[in-house]
Amino acid sequence: MGILLLNISLRMLHIKKQPWYGRSFIRSFQRLLRDTAVGKFFFKAIATKESVRNILCQCYHDTSQVTDELVQIILSPGLEPGAVEVFLEFICYSGGPLPEELLPLVKCPVLIAWGDKDPWEPIEMGRNYGNFDSVEDFIVLPNVGHCPQDEAPDLVNPLVESFVARHAKSSSGASAIS
Numbered sequence: 585m586g587i588l589l590l591n592i593s594l595r596m597l598h599i600k601k602q603p604w605y606g607r608s609f610i611r612s613f614q615r616l617l618r619d620t621a622v623g624k625f626f627f628k629a630i631a632t633k634e635s636v637r638n639i640l641c642q643c644y645h646d647t648s649q650v651t652d653e654l655v656q657i658i659l660s661p662g663l664e665p666g667a668v669e670v671f672l673e674f675i676c677y678s679g680g681p682l683p684e685e686l687l688p689l690v691k692c693p694v695l696i697a698w699g700d701k702d703p704w705e706p707i708e709m710g711r712n713y714g715n716f717d718s719v720e721d722f723i724v725l726p727n728v729g730h731c732p733q734d735e736a737p738d739l740v741n742p743l744v745e746s747f748v749a750r751h752a753k754s755s756s757g758a759s760a761i762s
Contacts, residue, residue: 586693586751588744590732592683592713594705599678614676623676627668633659643730645701654734687716694719695747697740699728 599607617623629635636659640650661667687694696719698710707724714722723743728736 585753586695586747587690588747589694589696589713590740591698591702591705591710591730592696594709595678595682597678598680598682600682610678614678618672618676623672624668627662627671631659631662631667636662640731643702643704644735645699645727645729646735649735683713684716687713687718690716690718692718693751695721695723695743697723697725697732697743699725699730699732699735701727702730704730 595601597610599610602610617626630639633655636655637650640654640658641647644650662671694716696710696713698705698707700707702710711722713719725732725736725739728739733740
C-alpha cells in the first residue's frame with residue numbers, strides 16, 4: 585500500500601499562507617464568488633471550449649497534447665447541473681489541512697512526481713515535500729507541465745506500475761503483481 589502524488593496543490597490561497605492583513609480580503613473575495621451572481625458569471629465565462637483550451641495550454645508544457653477530445657472531456661462535466669457550485673467551492677476552498685500538515689501523519693510510502701514546467705505549482709516549492717520521512721522519492725518529470733498523467737502518460741504510467749509493484753500486497757503479504 586502507498587500513495588503516489590502528481591503535482592499536488594501547494595494551496596497558495598490557503599488562509600494560513602496569507603499574511604494577516606490579506607486574510608479578510610481573500611475571505612471576502614471568496615464569499616463574493618461563492619455567494620453572489622459574480623461567481624456564476626465567472627463560471628459561465630470560462631465554461632467554454634475556447635476558455636478551457638486556453639487554460640489547458642497554460643498548464644500543459646506540450647500544448648500539442650491539448651486536443652479537441654481533451655477539451656471536451658474536461659468541459660463536459662462542467663456543463664452538468666450543479667457544476668457551477670462544485671467549481672466555486674473548489675476555487676474558494678482556503679481552509680482545511682495542508683499537505684505539509686498531512687504528510688507527517690502518513691504511515692505508508694509516498695512517491696511524488698512533478699512536472700518541471702508546471703506554471704501553477706512551481707517545482708522549486710514542491711521539492712520541499714520530498715523531505716518528509718514518508719516520501720520515498722521525489723521524481724522530476726522533464727518538460728512536463730501541471731497535468732503529467734495526461735500530458736506525459738509515457739513517463740507517468742511506468743512510475744505508477746513500478747510503485748504499485750513495489751508496494752501492493754495481498755492479504756497474505758505476497759506481492760499482488762507478478
